[in-house]
Amino acid sequence: MATTPANAKILISGASIAGPALAYWLRRHGFTPTVVERAPALRDGGYAVDFRGDVHLTVLRRMGILAAIERERTHMGDMSYVNAAGKKIATIPAGMFSGDIEILRGDLARILYDATKDHAEYLFDDSITAMTEDDDGVQVTFERGAPRRFDLVVGADGLHSNVRALAFGPEHDYVEHLGLYTAIFTMDNHLGLDHTGRMYGLPGKVAALYSARHNTEAKVMFHFGSPPLTYDRSDVAQQKKIVARMFDGIGWETPRLLDAMWDAPDFYFDSVSQVHLDIWSRGRVALLGDAAYCPSPLSGMGTGLAMVGAYVLAGELAAAGADHSAGFAGYQQAMRHYVAGCQKAGQGVAKWMVPDNRLMTWFVNQNYRVMPYIPWKGLMVRSIRKTASAITLKPYDHDLSVA
16 A cells, blocks of 8 residues: 555545545545445445446456456346337347446445445545635535544535535536436336346336346336426435326336335436536545536446546546645546546437337337347447447556556
8 A cells, every 4th residue: 555645634425336436546545535425324226337348347356346246246138128018029138238247336335335444434424514625625514523624525426416516516507407307216026027127118208127136126217208307306205206197107017116116215316417517626626426427327337437537536646646736637637538428428318218209219119129130239339338448547556557
């Protein structure tokens, strides 16, 4: 491990994916990370996330967690598009959705927490309410805990980043709504799905169900098109009512899925959006992952992008020594083209995933029908993997250069 660097005490907001990944690399470089998380405990649930290409796998291998992720991978097969009677009308190849390795977000979060809990301080059930910066550090006020002082602060707290709002300004200046909302939760695998899933759609709405955790449960996913909605993000009951209203009476298995939703403890609801900032740092505060450059869940790039960003940010801070401004600038320079490519992969996907009219729905279904047979199917998968690998990772030091 490197000797203790300048700006050693770093507060990270967010204990999902990007935050613990950054804590891991900061500790490897000799920093002292503290992670604050609003939730009272590590959050389970969420959708399946995936890693694609050599760059993603290299980061996981250098972290020493690739084997653990392999053990928890979903092993998902093809996804079937069905009609209202449940009859298969098209098959979507697994490579279009699940990447090289797919894992449930909750399982990945647990692996990252286990890899860092003994070497990073975690503050659950708390959040940042104010930050006051001076020449020597940042005085941080918490909702519950006593005020503390840190050298640097990193917001890795997602699409609705609290740190971004405090340091950069209101959310509407940076978040671009892509016209969709998503709801995800867990239920029993009542269809007996075997490492596969079903999708059913009408114009502007898609319901999906896929098996998880070795077929012992299933994940439900609802997508629907809508302009920005006004609702309380802390009111889960209100969000469930929105989903129930949108999918009432559309057919297939949706009545049973909606019934299961009311008791689901891991219900998640949010917009499908991207985050755009010209610069991801301000003074002694920086942003990481979805807080800085969310490419949208439909891009298939968000988790890998966050993990790569954590590796680069920690490495650039270590390389810059006492000059955190140079470290943040190096992070921006190393990541900006990569981020642009990953965000481009998420643009235009909404209209393909959730067609907004009958003609487009028919067109998409026809494409799904022929997709398993088209000769350029492999090119599409390779193009996605190429985007995920479009960055050269610096070694930052000799120890980390061994893949």
